[in-house]
Amino acid sequence: MSKVLSKSRTKIVYSDGIAIRKYSPQDEQVVRTLCCDTAYFGEPCEAFFTDRELLADLIMKYYTDYEPEHLWIAEYIGEIVGYISACFDEAKCKSIMLFKIIPPSIIPALIRGKIWDRKTYKMIVYIVKSILLKETKLVNLNYKEFPVHFHQNIKKGFRGRGIGNKLLIALLEEVEREKLSGVRFRALRHEPWFPFFEKYGFKKFDCKRVRSWEAWFKKVPLYFMEYGKSFYDSQSTKQEVKAK
Template identity: 25%
Template sequence: MRIRTFREEDRLALRRLFTRAGRGSPTETLWGHPESEAQIYLEPYMDLEPESLYLAEADGELLGYLTGCVDTAAFPSENDRIDKAVRAHRLILRRRPAAFFARSALDAAGAALRRAPSAGEIHDPRWPAHLHINVAPEARGTGAADGLMERWFVRLRVAGSPGCHLQTLVENTRAVRFFGRMGFTAHGPTPAVPGMRYLGERVHQRTMVQSF
């Protein structure tokens, strides 16, 4: 297994990996439209911070990736990226995404009425960096994820970052265990994520942090 930084010629292979990495997990897809989801969670990192994008490769095949951002406050917000993708792909006119966003609006309205905590990004100077990591099903247990995280930690230490946060799902127990093993600890409440369902049930955001 080789861990290396992203190169421009990796774009096509990385987009293909994006559509299959995480398969079978609660975070496999949001609304079943990989092109728009990649525009939110992959392409901005290739375009704006490629030096923080690491790839796991074996025998010339990409098996995992980590997209990172050293300063979340300087990166386009998740909401802005979602709005841009919705417009670019006309998601409101597509049946499955439209159903997701309608359900999301209802979930958010219900949470507001109950004055429940809301899911979303965090902005805390103690943990300004953030990451997303995914590996292909066949690469789980091979050390690919560990290698990607170790390279990311080196990047943050060289940059002088005080800390990093990430967001996963409570229901993604494998991911929560992995991040705990890598030194992250749970932080804050676990609100339900508007719109998202896994096996027909609500899912809940789990924020985790690590200081350096």
């Protein structure tokens, strides 16, 4: 198991050559590329969506442009091999996405024309179908109790080396320093659980099988789930009871 060689609030260096550090503007394009390279169950996004620029804008632009202070990078010998991005202010995120990111991103995408293809059409159809069937409607955790949401990605070839652990630990320590009450995330998986996060105290609050997306992605089964971790057990227990 790797050991911490040096540690500060902006960088952690491990004995296995992995360094976890804060994001810098020079990382933007690499992070956007990594986001798209892992969007389809760890594989490139082209399997279901061909416009990389639009996808990267919708997934990463908020974190890189509006909340970069909560974006951590994983490096191995100078190469970016993973990241974990987090939002500490849900209201701010929703407002910026709605008014500053989505509209300006859609227009260039329409001009590029990549979204006018069969894959995009299928995506829209299956997303609408899942909404109508309420397959993706999960319990909404109380934002006051779980104010932070996040997602992370690890580059192919570097998975299974503890990088996800190191990134998550960096984020959780930051959440604790800022005295926030909890974190949450949603995931789409083949299994109806996520053991990796459960070992860090995350609890599953909701899980639904998304059969319409199974037809879309040609993967069976698929489960959409909501996990949360409270730094106050009484709050977490209360939310879990409500979710059942």
